[in-house]
Amino acid sequence: MIKKSFIILSFAISTVQIQAQNSFYIANKAPLAPLKYIELPLGAVKPKGWLHTQLAIMNNGTTGHLDEYYPKIMNDNGWLGGKGDAWEETPYWLDGALPLAYLLDDENLKKKVKKYVDWVLDNQRPNGYIGGITKDERAGKTLSDCQQGDDWWPKMVMIKVLQQYYTATNDKRVIRCLTNYFKYQHQNLKTCPLVKWTEWAQARGGDNLMSVYWLYNITGDKFLLELGDTIYQQTTPWTYLLGKRNWVMQAASNQTDEKWMDRHAVNVGMGIKLPAIYYQSKKNPDLLKSLKTGWTDLMTLHGLPHGMYSGDEDLHGNDPTQGIELCSIVETMFSLEQILGITGDLTYADALERMTYNALPTQTTDDYNSRQYFQIANQVQVSRGVFDFSLPFQRGMCNVFGPYAGYTCCTANMHQGWTKFTSHLWYATPDKGLAALLFAPSTIKAKVGNGTEVSIEEETNYPFEDQINFTINTPKSVDFPLEIRIPVWCKEATLLLNGQKLSVEKGGKIARIKRLWANGDKLTLQLPMEVTTSNWAKNSRAIERGPLVYALKIEEEWTKREIKEEGTYYDIQPKSDWNYGLPRAVIQKTIENSSVTIKPKTEAFVWNSVNAPIEIQTIGKKIPSWKIIEGVARQPVTARDGVYLGEVNDKTEKITLIPYGCSKLRIVAFPVVK
Structure with a gap:
């Protein structure tokens, strides 16, 4: 009973x-607004099953070994006192590798990442400055003026690393270090504002603000609240942009260099949390209202079936041939994890699961050693080219899979996606x-x-x-x-x-x-899962079941290639037809015209088309004129009633759909045909 x-x-x-606030974990101190949900220490949540397999693959691949072969991190690293990388890529890697070490309790990886943590903590300057050795310091000068320092931005990432390390180890050195660093910021931001060295720090100040409030909840130092106001005022006005709406509408059409940093998809992914972070201090409901308005507009005008908004690199509308940068996925995931804890609004939990289980896994290879800079929703080939991207990149490498293809920020930053998602599966309640x-x-x-x-x-x-x-x-x-x-x-x-x-x-x-x-x-x-359809750009339809979106299964032919500037990479060509539309009958009676096959559960799970654990069988008709043009399968135009009026084969064929996250080649946004 x-x-x-x-x-x-x-x-x-x-x-x-x-x-009330939970006294067991780091909750908000007055006068900060109480949290709806409270983050747990790193290591409180451990992965099991297929998720453990995913993290183990990362540990055996790039996440666990990037420092052994990636020159920027391996050679004379600036975050270890050397003359090499002292900017964002080493902290990016640590921001995923450090949590992975504690999620898997891997002592070797813990030792690797701790060496960087120790160097930062042991080499803080007397005035509170942290970071790589500066030009003046190498010339034998003592840092006595903020003008002698370097960009604020990469330090924001390293602070996130230190926070996670503290919750896993309770190492009090972190608290002393961050207290002194934030005192340094408090004293110097008026003279050396966030934007002094780069616009990246200005656009991404929300991460800095988040860490300031985190430390306040431990120490209660009042100067941190004043510092928080300064950082908010110096950060790109994301609250205004999200709430006033013109920004997100103009971004759908404006691909010039005018205020392009406000349209940069990674900046947007990081910036969306700013209103929620600042809400903790001001308790003004208009901040959360602006966030909700902006998020809704962003996904309405730029959203794609896999749960992410376009960004190649700028926001670029909702056509399924636009690109998605891998960095923007993992940064948006982290922002939603923060927003969820502050607001408790389940809109963001549903959005987070959708992008995690659809957009994230498709953009890396099985061994987690190669990735795409940009994925495409309707991606019927993977190859070098310019395509429809707003950042074509001179060598045409944005769409291929490779360790360094396109910009290498994603090589270093992709590791935080699965690790932080794992850490935020559970929260404490107040x-x-x-x-x-x-x-x-x-x-x-x-x-x-x-x-x-x-x-x-x-x-x-x-x-x-x-x-x-x-x-x-x-x-x-x-x-x-x-x-x-x-x-x-x-x-x-x-x-x-x-x-x-x-x-x-x-x-x-x-x-x-x-x-x-x-x-x-x-x-x-x-949680009963029904097969349903959803409406996307140009009256296209996607097939869904539960949190997953399904894509046409296309046979793949992988070819390994190499160019001098960026090393090895893979392109993928289709070996089966892809130009199918969905008959109206499938849209009108989806359940009756589809069948679901679930394969036996296995711990050796990999996100690929061969091992897809579930398939949906339905029917389709070929559209003969739908072809690859300039490397892109551009969406056929349909009439107002949603039906494509061009030539369509009479023959109905059985087609197989797999989870979007298991695909590399796919159609996910289908035209509707008679």
Whole structure:
């Protein structure tokens, strides 16, 4: 029998009144606004199942070994006191490699990353400055003036690295270092503002602000709140841009150099969190309103079926032939993870899962050693070329897979995507409970209720399957709330407790179970996944099931090539037809005209077309005139009723769709035909 000593409530999280802050973890101190959800220390969440496999692949590949062969990091590194890279790429790599080390408890990788952490902490200047050895210092001068320093921007990334290291180790040197560095900023930003050296620091000041408030929550130093106001005022006015709307509309058509940094997709991905970060200080609901308005406009005007907005490099509209920069995906993911904790708004959780499970995995190779600078939604070949990108790049390398193809920022920055997503699967609640806001196989170990440390095993093959099992492990019975997100795509979810039906929940809500939990209690979440369609640019349609978007399975022919400037790379050509439209019958009666095949679960999971764990079979008709032109499969134009009126083959053919994230060649935005 189910114990009756519990309360279950479902609610839209924005209506919840938070009364207290969790004393076990780093929560907001007054006068900062209380957090809706509180981040857990690095290492509290551990990956399992296919997610563990993904992180292990990264550890065996680039993430675990980039410092052994990438010249910028390997040779005389500036973040170790050398004359080499002292800008963004080494901190970028550490921002993914350090959390990976603690998520996997890999001692070798911990030792690698700690060497950089130690150098930064041990070589802070007397005035608080951190970073590589400056030109003046190499000339024997002491840093006595901020004018002698270097760009603020790469230090913002290194600070994120130090924060994560602190939550994993509790090394007090981090707190001393950041306190002194922020004192240095407080004293010098008026003379040497964020924009002094580059516009990157100005555009990305939200990351600096985030770290200032994080430190305030530990030390309570009042100067940090003043510093926060200064940083906000010197940062690109993302709140204004997001809320006033003209910016995102103009970006759809303006590809000139006018204010291009405000349209740069990575800057946008980082900038969207600024209103939420600053809201903590000012508690002005207009800040969150501007964020929601801007996010909605961004995805309406520039959004693509895989859950990301276009950006090649600028925002570039919603045509499925536009590119997506890998850096913009991982930075947007991190921003949404921060926004979710501050606001509790489930809009951002649904958006985060969609881009993570669709856009992110397709842009790296199986071994995590090569990546694309730009992916394309309707990508029927991968090759060198200019295509429809706003940044064509002189050597035409933006679309191919390679360790260094295109700009190398993504070589260093891609590692934070999966690692930080893993760390944010779970949050603490302000009333000393836990919240599962994102789903993947994992284990959480945390203090709850009266201070008892519990662990919860999350067993699932989500996002491919529809059931998630949470098993409570506790040394004694303990009363605490457990909050479970019900995704917006799910019409009606079912919760079972120890095998018995507990409640039925609508999508887009939080289910909250407050009870005396006993060791071995098992909570099961069933999320029925229906095959549906969604409408995208030029009346195209995408097929979806649960959190996944599905793409046409195309046979691939990989060829390894090399150019002197950027080394080896891969291009991929199609070996099967791709120019299919979806008949109206599929749109009108999607479930009746599709069948789902789920393959047996395997721990040796890789995001590729051969191993795709699920397939959808449906029907299609070929469009003879839909061909590759200038390297691009440009979208056929349809009439107002959504149907393509050009020549279409009479013959109906069976076609197979796989998860978008498992594809390298694909059609995801299909024209509709008769």
